Amino acid sequence: MIVLTLWILLAAGLTAGSVFFPGPVSNNVAIPGTDAQRAHDLMAEGFGPGYDPGGTIQIVLYSENGPLTSQRRTRAVNRAMDRIRDLPHVVEVMTPYRMGGLAPNREIGLITVKLQGHDNNKLAETTKAISAAAEPVRGLGIEAVPANAGTPADKEIKTGASEVIGVVCALLVLLFAFGTLVAAMIPIFAALVSIATGLGVISLLGHLVDVPKQASIMATMIGLGVGIDYALFLLSRHRKLLGDGVPVREAVRRVSASSGGAVVFAGGTVVIALSALMLAGFPMLRTLGWITGISVVCAVLTSVTLVPALLGLLGHRVNALRLPFMGRRRKDADGSSGWAGLGSWVARRPWGVLVLSIAVLVALAAPALALKLGPIDDGYSDRGTDTRRSYELIEAGFGPGMNGPLVVVAELEEAVADREPAPAALQLLKDQVAAVEGVRFVGDPLLNTTGTAVLVQAVPEYAPSDPRALDVVEDVRALRLEGMSVHVGGKVAGMADAGNTIAERTPLVVGVVVLLSALLLLLAFRSPIVAIKAALMNLISLGAAFGALSLVFSLGLGSGLVGMDPPVGTDDSYLTTLFFSVPIDSYIPLMLFAVLFGLSMDYEVFLLTAVRQAYLKHGDNSRAVAEGLGTTGRVITSAALIMVAVFVAFIAYPDPMVKIFGVGLAVAIAVDATIIRGFLVPATMVLLGRYNWWCPRWLDRILPDLSVEGHDEESMVEEEPRKELVGAARS
Structure with missing residues (x-):
């Protein structure tokens, strides 16, 4: 009690x-040492308010019934801007009637709000207050949607x-x-x-x-x-x-x-x-x-x-x-469970089960070769949310690249002392960036207060999730200008650097996880073969998970069935809403690997423990496999069903990342608990025979005497079978 x-x-x-x-949540995706991080650090050095992370919020205006330039609508927009200026931490409100603030059709415009001294962890609350201050325009039927707010309220994961x-x-x-x-x-x-x-x-x-x-x-x-x-x-x-x-x-x-x-x-x-x-x-x-x-x-x-x-x-x-x-447990005629009967069936035909299991797993994993990694932008958010609506309006009015502008910051080797007239280096940077293929528009250059860096904003022709946007980032970074070094920041550049960093570190992470997990199994079961085999089995189940992700998201075979909305610009036909490709953020596969490898090891531990206990009692390997599967099959299946049900339930979340995790985890656990633990592992253990528990004499001497399940009266080992096992281990 x-x-x-x-x-x-x-x-x-x-x-x-x-x-x-409640503790605040963070949207910090900084990666120290990358080019994008260097650009972001330079942005904070004297370029004024709005260039810090989260320092700018935009209100997207859409007038369906006429241009925003009409007299009545202009007055309403100005009243809304006056109310926004009165809010705390607002230092500048830029009118949509400026150069680049109004779409060519004059029906879509951007109110840009620059902040200073605000709490980035409370950006959602700040955005809500700014959106509420824009109420005068809504009274005329003008749609006002907040954008670029980091993690607005409608996008928080709850x-x-x-x-x-x-x-x-x-x-x-x-x-x-x-x-x-x-x-x-x-x-x-x-x-x-x-x-x-x-x-x-x-x-x-x-x-x-x-x-x-x-x-x-x-x-x-x-x-x-x-x-x-x-x-x-x-x-x-x-x-x-x-x-x-x-x-x-x-x-x-x-x-x-x-x-x-x-x-x-x-x-x-x-x-x-x-x-x-x-x-x-x-x-x-x-x-x-x-x-x-x-x-x-x-x-x-x-x-x-x-x-x-x-x-x-x-x-x-x-x-x-x-x-x-x-x-009520179903029993076979001899009183054993149905899972023990399956274990005996596998033990009688291990080669056939092994070949068939591998063939099925290869077929499930094959689509993983088509896995498409890349940044997923707000165009894949749920329809009806502010995030998705602002993305659609910006794309319709200003082009897809406006949803992921590049921030180009050049460090000057010599500080600019005389600002009048404007140094030639500023115009040179703008002209060179504008000449890069795929760049649609470049804003006027801005010199920081110390005269040591120049900043321009460049709008690419492509959406943030378009792979061609990453090519534009690399082409701008490749510019070599005399007297300055060019760095590129922004959402697209940050995700590109994240992908590159993770790709470089993935072999290290995978190697550490596999080696440490195998070492734990070696300490627990004192068998190198069991440890290596368990690690390989877990990797196989991961292949099936990535194959499922590729089928659903990269190849688009049923992405709509898991609640994903088609990206902006696609038609609304029935087939399009069910089948469309979705990029997968580069960090998701590595996170999935870590989670799934650990979860798969759980079932391996419980099954191997039962088999080992049975083998230590009577020394019959095939019988031990059948008894181990019979002992754990029902509980492993129940546990897997629970896991699958939990993960499938989370697919209903609106966030694409959660949906991807839900699909990958559910498929991997289902495959692991059925094909791998029910057929592949028992078949390999039957074929290996006594070598399952073989351990070199020198290794047996240095390994500590650990036991996964401890010792109790029920699991005490009979003396003769134990002597036989020890002798085999040292031979």
Whole structure:
């Protein structure tokens, strides 16, 4: 009761703290050492207000019933600008009637607001206030939509309906698996306490570190899935012990000593995989990794403390409120489970199962060769949001490149002392940038207060998500002008640098994750072959996930079915709304790799542990594989169904990143728990035979004596089979 009370108080306290003192979220995508970051640093050196990150907000005006230049509409626009000038931190309001502020059709215009001294973490609130001040134009039927606001309110990622759907689906799976309402509610309760605790910690951390806006949703997705899964493994073992006649207290002790260790080990692999993102060279990805790991740590802690406390309090009432026709295990004629029968079937024909499994997995992974990476712009946001509407209006009035202008900053080798007349270097920079192929318009050059840098804004001909926009960035950076060095910043340049940095670091991250995970398995099972094989199996499941992402998003086969809206400029035909290509941000595959590798290792640990225990008891490898699959097949399948249900529920989120993660995670877990754990792993273990547990004598001597599931009376090894195994290991 003490443990239960402490967890409830902790979760309630952290939740209350996050509600009353919520930490801000950060949109910082800076990458130190890149060209885009150098340009952004120079922008802050004396170019005046509005050139700091988040220093400019635009209000897009659209007059459907006539030009903005009519007398009545001009007066309304001027009144709106006067109201905006009166707001805090507003230092300049630029009229849409300036050069470049009004579209050729005179129906679309831009009010540009420059800020200074504001809090970038509260940019959404600032944007809302500026949008409200533009109300006079709306009275004349003029549409006024905020743009370029970093993370406006309609684009913030918030928790809500998807979590409810995921929890409901998980409850249905648990009811079907256990057949009792009380047992089904234990993993749900533990996971909710875990999520509340983790989200509270993450929210309060926002006061100390930059927390990405995606952190809460990623933590919820992963934490909810693993929290339910870990509690499910413990509960399944506990109910089996109760069914065998073990007293309640003894059953709880055995569960904590054995399966609790496996949960800690499995959670540790997920945390290690996420922590490896610190090597990615992308600060946002690094922070996203370790913050998401907090939710996994909370899931592990609640599983090994709160769940045993609940089991001890409930006793045999854990099987109360039984539902009819649910939770009854099907047995074969010999009394074994259907999963054990599958294991025996695989053991009789391992080569055929191996070949067929590999063929299916290759077919699933093949589309990954067509995976298209690139920045995804606001043109893919949900229709009806301010983000999408402002993007559409700007593209219609000023061209697609206006949604991702380039900020070109040139450092001068010699400071300009005499500003009158304008130095020739300023005009030279403008002319050279304008001559680059793909540049549509270049603004007037601006010299900073110290005379050491020149800034021009260049509008490309292409949308930010168009690969040709990246070519324009590289061509501008390739300019070599006497007496100055050119740097390019802005959204497109920043994403280009992020992609390049991540591509360079990906082999390092992948190598560290694979090696550390294999090392953990080696320490746990004392078998190099098992460790290497497990790492390879996890990589195979990742191939299937990336193949699914490529099919849905890169090839566009059903992107509309997951809730994506077609990009701006496409027709509204039925087929177009269902099938269209969507770029995938360059950091998503690496984040998916880390998450999926850790989650896949969970199932590997539970299956290998069961097989190893069976093998240590009688030394028959084929029989051990069948028994291990029979012991874990049902619980792994239930856990995978829960994970898939949770991840599919998150596809309903409006944010494209969340949809991509939902599809990739759901497919990978489904493939991992069925084809890989049900067929491929058992087949390879049967074919390897005794070599599954082979360990060189020198390695066996230096490895510490660890055990994933500890030791209890039920898992004690018989002396003769153990001697036989030890002898084989040293031979």
